[in-house]
Amino acid sequence: MNTKKYILAGALMLSLSTSTFAQSTDYINALNPIINAIETAPNDAKAIKDLVKNYQKVYKKDEKALVALGNVFLAHRDYTEATNIANLVVNNKKMNGSEGYLLLGDIAALQDSIGNAGGAATHYQMAINLDPHNIQAYERYAKVYRHINSDLAVQKLEELRKVKPDYPVEATAAEIMLGDGKYTEALSWYEKANTAHLTEDNFYKYSYTAYICQKYDKAVQVAKLGLQKFPSSEYIARVGMMGATEAKQYTDALNYAKIMFDGKGKKVANDYAVYGKALAGNNQYDAALQNLNKALELDPNNLEPLKTIADVYTAQGNSDQALEVLQTYLTKNKKANSNDWAKLAQAYMEKAEKATDTTVKYAALDKAIEVYDQMVAKFPSISDWIWLNQASAAQMKNDPDKVADIYMKVAAFEEAKPTLTADAKSYLEQVYYGLGYYHSKKGNKATADEYFKKVLGVNPNHEHAKKALGL
Numbered sequence: 521m522n523t524k525k526y527i528l529a530g531a532l533m534l535s536l537s538t539s540t541f542a543q544s545t546d547y548i549n550a551l552n553p554i555i556n557a558i559e560t561a562p563n564d565a566k567a568i569k570d571l572v573k574n575y576q577k578v579y580k581k582d583e584k585a586l587v588a589l590g591n592v593f594l595a596h597r598d599y600t601e602a603t604n605i606a607n608l609v610v611n612n613k614k615m616n617g618s619e620g621y622l623l624l625g626d627i628a629a630l631q632d633s634i635g636n637a638g639g640a641a642t643h644y645q646m647a648i649n650l651d652p653h654n655i656q657a658y659e660r661y662a663k664v665y666r667h668i669n670s671d672l673a674v675q676k677l678e679e680l681r682k683v684k685p686d687y688p689v690e691a692t693a694a695e696i697m698l699g700d701g702k703y704t705e706a707l708s709w710y711e712k713a714n715t716a717h718l719t720e721d722n723f724y725k726y727s728y729t730a731y732i733c734q735k736y737d738k739a740v741q742v743a744k745l746g747l748q749k750f751p752s753s754e755y756i757a758r759v760g761m762m763g764a765t766e767a768k769q770y771t772d773a774l775n776y777a778k779i780m781f782d783g784k785g786k787k788v789a790n791d792y793a794v795y796g797k798a799l800a801g802n803n804q805y806d807a808a809l810q811n812l813n814k815a816l817e818l819d820p821n822n823l824e825p826l827k828t829i830a831d832v833y834t835a836q837g838n839s840d841q842a843l844e845v846l847q848t849y850l851t852k853n854k855k856a857n858s859n860d861w862a863k864l865a866q867a868y869m870e871k872a873e874k875a876t877d878t879t880v881k882y883a884a885l886d887k888a889i890e891v892y893d894q895m896v897a898k899f900p901s902i903s904d905w906i907w908l909n910q911a912s913a914a915q916m917k918n919d920p921d922k923v924a925d926i927y928m929k930v931a932a933f934e935e936a937k938p939t940l941t942a943d944a945k946s947y948l949e950q951v952y953y954g955l956g957y958y959h960s961k962k963g964n965k966a967t968a969d970e971y972f973k974k975v976l977g978v979n980p981n982h983e984h985a986k987k988a989l990g991l
Contacts, residue, residue, distance in 0.1 A: 547579055547582065547584070547585035547588055548588065550575055550578065550579070550585075551575070551588060551589065551592060553571050554568055554571045554572060554575060554589070554592060555592060557571055558592070558596060562596065572589070575589060576589070576608075581614070581615075583609055583615045583616060583617075583618075583619045583620065584619055586605055586608065586609050586620075587605070587606070587609060587619040587620060587622070587623050589605055590602045590605030590606050590609075590623045591623065591626075593605065594623070594626060594627060594630065597630070599627055599630075599631055602623065602627050603624070603627055605623070606620045606621075606623040606624045606627065607620070607624075608620075609623070610624070616650055616651055617646075617647075617650050618646075618647045618648075618650040618651035618654045618657065619647070619654075620647075621643045621644070621646040621647035621650065621657070622643070622644065622647045622654065622656060622657050622660070624643040624646075625640045625641070625642075625643035625644040625647065625657070625660055625661075625664075626640070626660070628640040628642075628643055629660070629664050637664040637665050637667065637668055640660070640661075640664045641661050641664055641665050644657045644658075644660050644661035644664070645657075645661065648661070648679075652683050653683055653684065655680060655684065655687070658676055658677060658679065658680040659677070659680075659692055661673070661676045662674065662676045662677050662692065662693075662696060663695075663696055663699065666696045666699070666700065667700075670696070673693075673696060674689070674693050674696075677689040677692055677693060686717045687717070688713055688714070688717045688718055688719070688722055690709045690710065690712045690713035690714075691709070691710060691713050691717075691718055691719075691722040691725075691726070693709045694706040694707070694709035694710045694713070694725070694726070694729065695725065697709060698725065698729065703729055703732050703733050704733060706729050707726075707729045707730055707733050707735070707738075710722075710725075710726040710729060710730075710742075713726075715745055715749075718746070718749075720746065720749075720750045720753050720755065720756065721755075723742060723743070723745065723746030723749070723750065723753070723756050724746070724753070724755045724756050724759060726742045726746075727739045727740075727742040727743045727746065727756060727759040727760065727763065728759045730742055730763070731759055731762055731763050731766075734766075736763045736764075736766040736767040737763075737767055738763075739759055739760070739762070739763030740760055740763040740764050740767060740769060740772065742759075743756050743757065743759050743760030743763060743764075743776065744760065746760075747760065747779070751779075752779065752782075752783070753779075753783075754779060754780045754781075754782070754783025754784075754785050755783075755785070757776045757777070757779035757780040757783070758776075758780045758791065760772075760773075760776035760779075761773050761776035761777045761780055761791075761794055761795065761798065762794050764776055764798070765794050765797050765798045765801065768801060770798050770799075770801035770802040771802060773794075773795075773798035773801070773802075774795075774798055774799070774802060777794075777795045777798060781795075788818065788819075789814075789815045789816075789818035789819035789822055790815070790819075790822070791815075792811045792812070792814040792815040792818065792825075793811075793812060793815035793822070793824060793825045793828070795811045796808045796809070796810075796811035796812035796814075796815060796825060796828060797812075797828045799811060800812075800828055800831060800832050800835070803835075805832050805835060805836055808828070808832050809829060809832055812825040812828055812829050812832070813825075813829075823849050823852055823853045826845050826846070826848060826849040827846070827849060827860070827863070829845050830842040830843075830845040830846045830849070830863075830867070833845060834867065834870070839867065839870065839871045839874070840871075842867055843864070843867050843868065843871070846863060846864045846867055847864065850864060858895060858898075858899045858902060858906075861891060861894065861895045861898065861899075862895070862906075862909070864891050865888045865891040865892055865895070865909065865913075866888075868884045868885070868887040868888035868891065868913075869884070869885070869888050869912070869913060869916070871884040872884035872885045872888070872913075872916060873916075881916075882917055885913045885914075885916055885917045886917075888910075888913040889910055889913050889914065889922075892906050892907070892909060892910035892913070893910070903929070903933055904930050904933050904934060904944070904947050905947075907926045907929050907930050907933075908926075908930060908947065908950070908951075910926055911923045911926040911927060911930075911954075914926060920958055920961070923954065923958070924954075924955060924958045927951035927954050927955050927958075928951075928955070930947055930948075930951045931948065931951050931952065931955070934947055934948045934951075935948075945978050945979070948974075948978050949975055949978045949979050949982065952971045952972075952974040952975040952978065952985075953971070953972070953975045953982070953984065953985055955968075955971045956968045956969070956970075956971035956972040956974075956975065956985065956988060957988075959971065960988065968988070969988075969989060972985040972988045972989050973985075973989065976989075
């Protein structure tokens with residue numbers, strides 16, 4: 521197991537800064553035997569007794585080293601031993617004690633099941649009193665106190681700015697909001713920040729927050745700023761690639777992708793999926809397919825790349841392959857939404873439009889109509905929208921009776937609603953006029969006039985309906 525990562529586990533559980541533990545590889549390495557012993561026999565206190573005793577003897581004058589040991593116990597939720605270590609530090613008059621109170625605050629925060637934060641905040645305040653430059657104490661005070669009083673939490677960070685003028689208060693406030701899933705508020709805080717003071721991690725989170733909020737241009741803008749300061753940051757470049765791809769800025773997306781793939785960090789399925797989408801947007805179809813298939817290989821459960829693969833086949837003129845891939849996607853993905861299904865139906869419609877053989881054309885339209893039938897069963901709340909699309913397929917097939925049947929369904933669907941939205945009125949206007957026209961062609965003037973009058977009931981200014989009624 522990665523030793524450093526394990527030592528930091530206690531802090532990571534709090535989603536807090538870990539700089540305290542990165543001061544000395546000497547004591548970090550010395551913790552290895554203790555960590556291994558705990559992993560081997562987690563319930564055997566005797567197994568680590570001598571190891572802990574020897575460690576404390578060597579580092580008895582090193583406050584940070586002792587606190588690191590306490591965090592090992594905290595990572596295992598051994599609050600008793602972690603507390604003993606913390607008290608050993610705060611009661612030692614030869615030590616400052618600030619790091620010890622920081623550990624006591626972390627212990628209290630993790631033990632607090634109701635989230636009142638009072639005990640943890642008290643310890644963090646003591647850490648600040650003993651060392652006004654203990655950045656983590658300010659940060660953790662703010663993070664545990666955010667549920668009680670978010671304004672006071674930010675005020676605590678403002679206190680830190682007095683001793684560290686370049687401290688990015690706004691960025692930390694944004695992270696507090698991120699911790700609560702308040703992405704819009706987080707983005708607002710990031711936008712107030714002085715970018716000159718932002719760290720690589722700040723830029724990454726800022727850009728990603730904009731991406732989550734679907735502010736893709738903003739995500740790209742922030743990534744660009746971040747890369748000016750940290751030109752080789754694969755993490756910032758990753759979000760830049762994602763944002764640029766969604767914003768259809770495909771050339772820029774490929775430039776960000778190069779920086780990301782040149783980095784040494786682990787590449788995941790989504791990296792290849794987004795890269796493939798950017799390549800497809802830049803008409804590099806073979807490379808796109810290669811990367812999209814790589815994404816599927818790394819994560820077979822994420823079926824999203826299949827949709828892009830279908831787009832690539834469509835762009836290459838391989839409509840049958842595109843339809844096959846889309847069908848596979850819908851068959852395997854139980855969470856496919858209405859847009860996904862509509863995409864399959866539309867693909868059949870496009871095949872029909874391009875077909876020169878009537879048999880092929882009608883077969884494709886029948887498939888589209890079949891897909892729309894499945895959609896009505898799966899997404900009944902938008903049946904009207906689905907039926908109108910289905911009617912378009914029937915019109916392409918020159919089947920006016922089928923179109924009329926569908927229009928009758930739409931009319932009944934809208935008429936059953938207690939109130940009509942603008943869309944519902946528009947749908948009624950369309951189908952009433954269509955039914956009037958249909959019956960006029962059939963020679964059913966009385967029925968046709970009834971529908972034309974219904975059109976005027978929805979839209980009194982409908983010129984074609986007026987003309988049909990001789991008004």
